[in-house]
Amino acid sequence: MLTVDDDPEVLRAIERDLRGHYAERYRVMRANSGSAALTTLRELKARNNPVALLLADQRMPQMDGVGFLTQAMDIHPQAKRALLTAYADTNAAIDAINEARVHYYLMKPWDPPEEKLFPALDDLLHDWTAQFRPLYEGIRVLGTRWSSRAYELRDFLGRNQVPYQWIDVEVASTDPEVRRLLDSLGPEAETLPLILFPDGERLAEPPFPAVASKLGLHTKAQTNFYDLAIIGGGPAGLAAAVYGASEGLRTVIVEREAPGGQAGLSSRIENYLGFPSGLSGGDLARRAVAQARRFDVEILSPQEAQNLRIDGPYRHIKLSDGSEISCHALLLAMGVQWRALDVPGIERLQGAGVYYGGGASEAIACKGETVYIVGGANSAGQAAMHFSKFAQRVIMLVRGGSLASTMSHYLIEQIDKTPNIEVWTHTSRRNGLHRGRRELCRPSSDAFLEIRAKGDHVSARRFACEYYVALSDRADREDAEH
Secondary structure, three states: EEEOOOOOOHHHHHHHHHHHHHHHOOOOOEEEEHHHHHHHHHHHHHHOOOEEEEEEEOOOOOOHHHHHHHHHHHHOOEEEEEEEEEEEHHHHHHHHHHHHHOOEEEEEEOOOOOHHOHHHHHHHHHHHHHHHOOOOEEEEEOOOOOOHHHHHHHHHHHHHHOOEEEEHHHHHOOOOHHHHHHHHHHHHHHHHHEEEEEOEEEEEEOOOHHHHHHOOOOOOOOOEEEEEEEEEHHHHHHHHHHHHHHHHHHHHOOOOOOOOOHHHHOEOOOOOOOOOOOEEEHHHHHHHOOOOOHOEEEEEEEOOOOEEEEEEOEEEEEOOOOOOEEEEEEEEEOOOOOOOOOOOOOOHEEEOOEEEEEHHHHHHHHHOOOOEEOOOOOOHHHHHHHOOOOOOOOEEEEOOOOOOOOOOHHHHHHHOOOOEEEEOOOEOOOOOOOOOOEEEEEEEEOEEEEEEEEEOEEEEEEEOOOOEOOOOHHHHHHHHHH
């Protein structure tokens, strides 16, 4: 709750009484002017802190109580608004209730507060509590849906098991709450993506190391020598770390992006030993990391090995921050990279409508739309099943004549039973994606030309794509062990 009065003695008195009665349930704040109070309210809005009660004196210079409460209503519309008035201001208070939607007015002096202050405020706070829905108190990410940088940031947070709330600034015209947040941020909201932390700190267009430092992710080695160093934090690297550390070896993993590797991107893995009901790649990564840390495995992520050298029995690893660690045994478990599609123009849309690896974090955003998935092995099948829960139509583009030679049988059966998934076989690409005229990196409706062949019959088809998920057959074979 926030109380506003330009008279220092009155301000201290009302704050004292409010703290004495409400301190156990509410944080009591004060401001000595309407403008200072508005600044406080904007900061609270940016932090997503709710405001239950605004209590303002009517007679203040520059901005009177009614003027302040009227502007405050635009920032925190759910807060209860009360006006503190002298006897001569009664008519103004009544007008404020009728015209400015002030909920109550109180007369000065309010002694004893047990009779003249607390009962009225208790009623207001009771009404506010009945209608209040707790706000999200964690990390929030502001950006635009078709920003590749915003997608990379969301993907980084998700793969590192960091909960966050995504706020699409494009909906500000239709979502009053988003508009109020942008107004409270002012010019800061013009540089996107923007991360808002619960403590009030903000990072605009942040590099991953800065985000990792703020989140407390471990990127610096605790020592300069290890028994076992592992480059790569996918399932193979994590498993090796668990086996080594459980035998007493001091073990470190160096992972460039996030623990879990490409397996962590899988929306569903159903043939991994020990999980009869299946689990997501994120769950697998989380469990593996927890097991590794139980044996005191040190995980440096995001961190990258840039150079290796051998000096007698020792292996030396130079990291991207300039530091160096050494070890007796070095294990390379870097996994594979997605094979980039050789399609002109595709790199400009990567992360903004075109995704490698499944784009799982985008699935909920494609509700009612069409998604094209390139690839015919397990990752493609898992992505198709995941997107089919949200998209109106999922089309798999497969080079071969069927899925049988590249995909697990259980996935083929699931795809066959899913009515909104289509499989186009014998497909090849003839020309590339291009942007055209679009707003905020939104893919154009004229995407690229696709050739479909059956036997001797060849037909050309031009189609539009809002979502284009690329899963190359070579990298997709990684899922065979799942």
